[in-house]
Amino acid sequence: MRVMIVDDSKTMRNIQRNVLTKLGYTELEEACDGQDALSKAGAFKPELILLDWNMPNMDGLTFLKTYRGQGHATPIIMVTTESEKPRVVEAIKAGVNNYLVKPFTPDGLSGRIKETLEKMAAA
Amino acid sequence: MDTSYVTAFIEATQIVFDTMLRMPITFGRPEVAESLPTKFDISGIIGLSGDVVGAVVLSFPKETAEGVVTAFAGAPLSIDSDDFADAIGELANMISGNAKAKFPGRSVSISCPSVVIGKNHRIHQPSDSTCVSIPCHSSCGEFAVEVCIREVESAVGSQSASETASAAG
Numbered sequence: 646m647r648v649m650i651v652d653d654s655k656t657m658r659n660i661q662r663n664v665l666t667k668l669g670y671t672e673l674e675e676a677c678d679g680q681d682a683l684s685k686a687g688a689f690k691p692e693l694i695l696l697d698w699n700m701p702n703m704d705g706l707t708f709l710k711t712y713r714g715q716g717h718a719t720p721i722i723m724v725t726t727e728s729e730k731p732r733v734v735e736a737i738k739a740g741v742n743n744y745l746v747k748p749f750t751p752d753g754l755s756g757r758i759k760e761t762l763e764k765m766a767a768a
Numbered sequence: 769m770d771t772s773y774v775t776a777f778i779e780a781t782q783i784v785f786d787t788m789l790r791m792p793i794t795f796g797r798p799e800v801a802e803s804l805p806t807k808f809d810i811s812g813i814i815g816l817s818g819d820v821v822g823a824v825v826l827s828f829p830k831e832t833a834e835g836v837v838t839a840f841a842g843a844p845l846s847i848d849s850d851d852f853a854d855a856i857g858e859l860a861n862m863i864s865g866n867a868k869a870k871f872p873g874r875s876v877s878i879s880c881p882s883v884v885i886g887k888n889h890r891i892h893q894p895s896d897s898t899c900v901s902i903p904c905h906s907s908c909g910e911f912a913v914e915v916c917i918r919e920v921e922s923a924v925g926s927q928s929a930s931e932t933a934s935a936a937g
Protein backbone atom coordinates (compact mmCIF):
# COMPACT_ATOMS: atom_id res chain seq x y z
CA MET A 646 0.00 0.00 0.00
CA ARG A 647 1.24 3.47 -0.92
CA VAL A 648 1.17 5.86 2.04
CA MET A 649 1.96 9.58 1.95
CA ILE A 650 3.10 11.40 5.11
CA VAL A 651 2.43 15.16 5.02
CA ASP A 652 4.05 17.10 7.87
CA ASP A 653 6.37 20.12 7.97
CA SER A 654 8.44 18.49 10.73
CA LYS A 655 11.02 15.99 9.46
CA THR A 656 11.24 14.52 12.97
CA MET A 657 7.51 13.84 12.95
CA ARG A 658 7.67 12.36 9.44
CA ASN A 659 10.45 10.02 10.60
CA ILE A 660 8.43 8.91 13.64
CA GLN A 661 5.42 8.15 11.44
CA ARG A 662 7.64 6.46 8.83
CA ASN A 663 9.04 4.13 11.53
CA VAL A 664 5.53 3.15 12.65
CA LEU A 665 4.43 2.51 9.06
CA THR A 666 7.56 0.44 8.33
CA LYS A 667 6.90 -1.72 11.40
CA LEU A 668 3.34 -2.25 10.13
CA GLY A 669 4.82 -3.56 6.88
CA TYR A 670 4.22 -0.55 4.62
CA THR A 671 7.22 0.07 2.40
CA GLU A 672 5.89 2.29 -0.38
CA LEU A 673 6.15 5.62 1.43
CA GLU A 674 6.30 9.20 0.19
CA GLU A 675 6.84 12.35 2.24
CA ALA A 676 5.66 15.91 1.70
CA CYS A 677 6.55 18.96 3.80
CA ASP A 678 3.32 20.94 3.27
CA GLY A 679 0.03 20.91 1.37
CA GLN A 680 1.52 22.31 -1.82
CA ASP A 681 4.26 19.70 -1.83
CA ALA A 682 1.66 16.99 -1.20
CA LEU A 683 -0.51 18.14 -4.11
CA SER A 684 2.47 18.15 -6.45
CA LYS A 685 3.58 14.64 -5.40
CA ALA A 686 0.15 12.99 -5.11
CA GLY A 687 -0.41 12.86 -8.87
CA ALA A 688 2.57 10.64 -9.57
CA PHE A 689 2.61 8.70 -6.29
CA LYS A 690 -1.15 7.97 -6.21
CA PRO A 691 -1.38 7.45 -2.43
CA GLU A 692 -3.81 4.89 -1.03
CA LEU A 693 -3.61 6.46 2.46
CA ILE A 694 -2.56 9.95 3.57
CA LEU A 695 -1.42 11.03 7.06
CA LEU A 696 -1.96 14.80 7.14
CA ASP A 697 -0.74 17.49 9.54
CA TRP A 698 -2.87 20.65 9.93
CA ASN A 699 -0.53 23.56 10.73
CA MET A 700 2.07 23.82 7.95
CA PRO A 701 3.62 26.70 5.98
CA ASN A 702 2.66 27.51 2.36
CA MET A 703 -0.51 25.37 2.37
CA ASP A 704 -2.04 24.00 5.57
CA GLY A 705 -3.62 20.58 5.91
CA LEU A 706 -7.22 21.77 5.79
CA THR A 707 -6.64 23.66 2.52
CA PHE A 708 -4.92 20.59 1.06
CA LEU A 709 -7.84 18.43 2.18
CA LYS A 710 -10.45 20.69 0.55
CA THR A 711 -8.40 21.01 -2.65
CA TYR A 712 -7.68 17.28 -2.89
CA ARG A 713 -11.29 16.29 -2.25
CA GLY A 714 -12.33 19.01 -4.73
CA GLN A 715 -10.28 17.18 -7.36
CA GLY A 716 -12.45 14.11 -6.76
CA HIS A 717 -10.01 11.95 -4.80
CA ALA A 718 -11.57 9.53 -2.27
CA THR A 719 -8.22 8.40 -0.76
CA PRO A 720 -8.59 7.84 3.00
CA ILE A 721 -6.99 10.67 4.96
CA ILE A 722 -6.11 10.67 8.67
CA MET A 723 -5.48 14.11 10.18
CA VAL A 724 -2.51 13.89 12.59
CA THR A 725 -2.34 17.22 14.38
CA THR A 726 -2.14 19.19 17.62
CA GLU A 727 -5.53 20.76 16.77
CA SER A 728 -7.88 19.02 19.19
CA GLU A 729 -10.65 21.54 19.86
CA LYS A 730 -14.07 20.18 18.88
CA PRO A 731 -14.85 22.93 16.29
CA ARG A 732 -11.58 22.16 14.49
CA VAL A 733 -12.28 18.42 14.45
CA VAL A 734 -15.79 19.04 13.10
CA GLU A 735 -14.36 21.39 10.45
CA ALA A 736 -11.93 18.70 9.31
CA ILE A 737 -14.62 16.01 9.21
CA LYS A 738 -16.90 18.29 7.16
CA ALA A 739 -14.01 18.87 4.75
CA GLY A 740 -13.69 15.11 4.22
CA VAL A 741 -11.16 13.70 6.64
CA ASN A 742 -11.75 10.00 7.43
CA ASN A 743 -10.13 9.81 10.86
CA TYR A 744 -8.36 12.01 13.38
CA LEU A 745 -5.35 11.55 15.66
CA VAL A 746 -4.19 14.20 18.12
CA LYS A 747 -0.47 14.80 18.72
CA PRO A 748 1.22 13.68 20.91
CA PHE A 749 0.51 10.06 20.04
CA THR A 750 2.02 6.67 20.79
CA PRO A 751 3.08 4.23 18.03
CA ASP A 752 0.13 2.03 19.08
CA GLY A 753 -2.21 5.01 18.78
CA LEU A 754 -1.13 5.69 15.20
CA SER A 755 -1.23 1.99 14.28
CA GLY A 756 -4.74 1.72 15.71
CA ARG A 757 -6.04 4.70 13.73
CA ILE A 758 -4.55 3.36 10.49
CA LYS A 759 -6.07 -0.11 10.96
CA GLU A 760 -9.44 1.37 11.99
CA THR A 761 -9.51 3.67 8.95
CA LEU A 762 -8.59 0.97 6.45
CA GLU A 763 -11.10 -1.49 7.95
CA LYS A 764 -13.87 1.12 7.66
CA MET A 765 -12.93 1.80 4.04
CA ALA A 766 -12.88 -1.92 3.25
CA ALA A 767 -16.30 -2.42 4.82
CA ALA A 768 -17.85 0.56 3.00
CA MET B 769 -2.42 35.85 34.11
CA ASP B 770 -5.19 33.40 34.94
CA THR B 771 -3.64 30.36 36.63
CA SER B 772 -5.61 28.08 34.30
CA TYR B 773 -3.24 29.10 31.50
CA VAL B 774 -0.22 28.06 33.56
CA THR B 775 -1.90 24.77 34.45
CA ALA B 776 -2.64 24.16 30.77
CA PHE B 777 1.05 24.49 29.85
CA ILE B 778 2.20 22.29 32.74
CA GLU B 779 -0.26 19.54 31.75
CA ALA B 780 0.64 19.87 28.07
CA THR B 781 4.38 19.62 28.75
CA GLN B 782 3.81 16.56 30.93
CA ILE B 783 1.71 14.75 28.32
CA VAL B 784 4.05 15.55 25.40
CA PHE B 785 7.17 14.33 27.23
CA ASP B 786 5.36 11.29 28.67
CA THR B 787 3.84 10.23 25.34
CA MET B 788 6.53 11.06 22.78
CA LEU B 789 9.72 10.67 24.86
CA ARG B 790 8.60 8.43 27.75
CA MET B 791 10.34 10.98 29.96
CA PRO B 792 8.63 12.09 33.18
CA ILE B 793 8.90 15.79 34.02
CA THR B 794 8.67 17.50 37.41
CA PHE B 795 7.89 21.18 37.70
CA GLY B 796 9.22 23.96 39.90
CA ARG B 797 7.24 26.95 41.09
CA PRO B 798 6.13 29.13 38.13
CA GLU B 799 7.46 32.67 38.40
CA VAL B 800 5.99 35.84 36.99
CA ALA B 801 8.56 37.83 35.01
CA GLU B 802 8.49 41.30 33.46
CA SER B 803 9.97 39.95 30.25
CA LEU B 804 10.81 36.60 28.66
CA PRO B 805 13.77 35.41 30.72
CA THR B 806 15.22 32.94 28.13
CA LYS B 807 18.35 32.29 30.17
CA PHE B 808 19.17 29.15 28.18
CA ASP B 809 20.91 28.50 24.83
CA ILE B 810 18.12 27.15 22.64
CA SER B 811 14.55 28.41 22.24
CA GLY B 812 11.63 26.94 20.33
CA ILE B 813 9.10 29.74 19.80
CA ILE B 814 5.40 29.56 18.93
CA GLY B 815 3.16 32.59 18.38
CA LEU B 816 -0.44 32.67 19.59
CA SER B 817 -3.23 34.64 17.92
CA GLY B 818 -6.98 34.90 18.27
CA ASP B 819 -8.71 35.36 21.64
CA VAL B 820 -5.31 35.12 23.35
CA VAL B 821 -2.19 36.64 21.78
CA GLY B 822 1.43 36.15 22.74
CA ALA B 823 4.32 33.74 22.57
CA VAL B 824 5.35 30.41 24.04
CA VAL B 825 9.06 29.65 24.38
CA LEU B 826 10.44 26.19 25.11
CA SER B 827 13.94 27.00 26.37
CA PHE B 828 16.82 24.55 26.91
CA PRO B 829 20.48 24.58 27.90
CA LYS B 830 22.54 22.90 25.15
CA GLU B 831 23.17 19.66 27.07
CA THR B 832 19.52 19.20 28.02
CA ALA B 833 18.40 19.91 24.46
CA GLU B 834 20.80 17.29 23.08
CA GLY B 835 19.41 14.65 25.44
CA VAL B 836 15.79 15.58 24.79
CA VAL B 837 16.23 15.64 21.00
CA THR B 838 17.95 12.23 21.08
CA ALA B 839 15.02 10.78 23.03
CA PHE B 840 12.46 12.38 20.71
CA ALA B 841 14.12 11.67 17.35
CA GLY B 842 15.44 8.24 18.37
CA ALA B 843 19.04 9.13 17.44
CA PRO B 844 21.59 11.81 18.36
CA LEU B 845 21.46 14.89 16.12
CA SER B 846 24.10 17.57 15.67
CA ILE B 847 23.11 20.88 17.20
CA ASP B 848 24.16 22.51 13.92
CA SER B 849 21.79 20.42 11.80
CA ASP B 850 18.37 21.54 10.56
CA ASP B 851 16.94 18.34 12.04
CA PHE B 852 17.95 19.42 15.55
CA ALA B 853 16.04 22.68 15.24
CA ASP B 854 13.13 20.83 13.64
CA ALA B 855 12.83 18.52 16.66
CA ILE B 856 12.89 21.44 19.13
CA GLY B 857 10.27 23.26 17.05
CA GLU B 858 7.98 20.24 16.90
CA LEU B 859 8.12 19.81 20.68
CA ALA B 860 7.19 23.49 21.12
CA ASN B 861 4.39 23.01 18.59
CA MET B 862 2.90 20.01 20.39
CA ILE B 863 3.07 21.67 23.82
CA SER B 864 1.46 24.87 22.56
CA GLY B 865 -1.21 23.07 20.56
CA ASN B 866 -2.10 20.80 23.46
CA ALA B 867 -2.19 23.72 25.92
CA LYS B 868 -4.36 26.01 23.81
CA ALA B 869 -7.04 23.32 23.64
CA LYS B 870 -7.34 23.68 27.43
CA PHE B 871 -7.86 27.49 27.36
CA PRO B 872 -11.35 28.02 28.82
CA GLY B 873 -13.76 29.31 26.15
CA ARG B 874 -11.02 30.80 24.00
CA SER B 875 -10.36 30.21 20.33
CA VAL B 876 -6.63 30.42 19.65
CA SER B 877 -4.44 29.67 16.64
CA ILE B 878 -0.75 28.80 16.79
CA SER B 879 2.02 29.75 14.37
CA CYS B 880 4.55 27.41 12.81
CA PRO B 881 7.59 27.16 15.11
CA SER B 882 10.78 29.22 14.98
CA VAL B 883 13.96 28.08 16.71
CA VAL B 884 16.80 30.28 17.98
CA ILE B 885 20.17 28.75 18.91
CA GLY B 886 22.86 30.81 20.63
CA LYS B 887 23.98 32.00 24.04
CA ASN B 888 22.50 35.15 25.55
CA HIS B 889 19.79 35.58 22.94
CA ARG B 890 16.83 37.70 23.94
CA ILE B 891 13.22 37.38 22.83
CA HIS B 892 10.93 40.41 23.00
CA GLN B 893 7.47 39.65 24.26
CA PRO B 894 4.27 41.12 22.80
CA SER B 895 3.34 44.47 24.38
CA ASP B 896 1.04 44.48 27.43
CA SER B 897 1.50 40.76 27.95
CA THR B 898 2.16 38.96 31.21
CA CYS B 899 5.08 36.53 31.32
CA VAL B 900 5.39 33.37 33.41
CA SER B 901 8.38 31.04 33.48
CA ILE B 902 7.69 27.41 34.41
CA PRO B 903 10.85 25.56 35.55
CA CYS B 904 10.95 21.94 34.35
CA HIS B 905 13.23 19.10 35.48
CA SER B 906 13.91 15.99 33.40
CA SER B 907 16.39 13.11 33.39
CA CYS B 908 18.29 15.10 30.73
CA GLY B 909 18.50 18.24 32.87
CA GLU B 910 16.55 21.41 33.51
CA PHE B 911 14.64 23.48 30.96
CA ALA B 912 11.79 25.99 31.00
CA VAL B 913 8.45 26.69 29.40
CA GLU B 914 8.02 30.45 29.17
CA VAL B 915 4.64 31.93 28.37
CA CYS B 916 3.88 35.58 27.55
CA ILE B 917 0.21 36.15 26.80
CA ARG B 918 -2.52 38.76 26.76
CA GLU B 919 -6.24 38.10 26.51
CA VAL B 920 -7.92 40.09 23.75
CA GLU B 921 -10.64 42.23 25.32
CA SER B 922 -14.17 41.26 24.32
CA ALA B 923 -12.58 38.56 22.23
CA VAL B 924 -15.53 36.19 22.12
CA GLY B 925 -17.75 37.24 19.23
CA SER B 926 -15.49 40.15 18.27
CA GLN B 927 -14.94 40.53 14.56
CA SER B 928 -11.31 41.53 14.90
CA ALA B 929 -10.44 38.44 16.93
CA SER B 930 -12.17 36.10 14.48
CA GLU B 931 -10.33 37.73 11.62
CA THR B 932 -7.00 37.32 13.41
CA ALA B 933 -7.69 33.66 14.19
CA SER B 934 -8.84 32.98 10.67
CA ALA B 935 -5.83 34.69 9.13
CA ALA B 936 -3.47 32.68 11.29
CA GLY B 937 -5.05 29.43 9.99
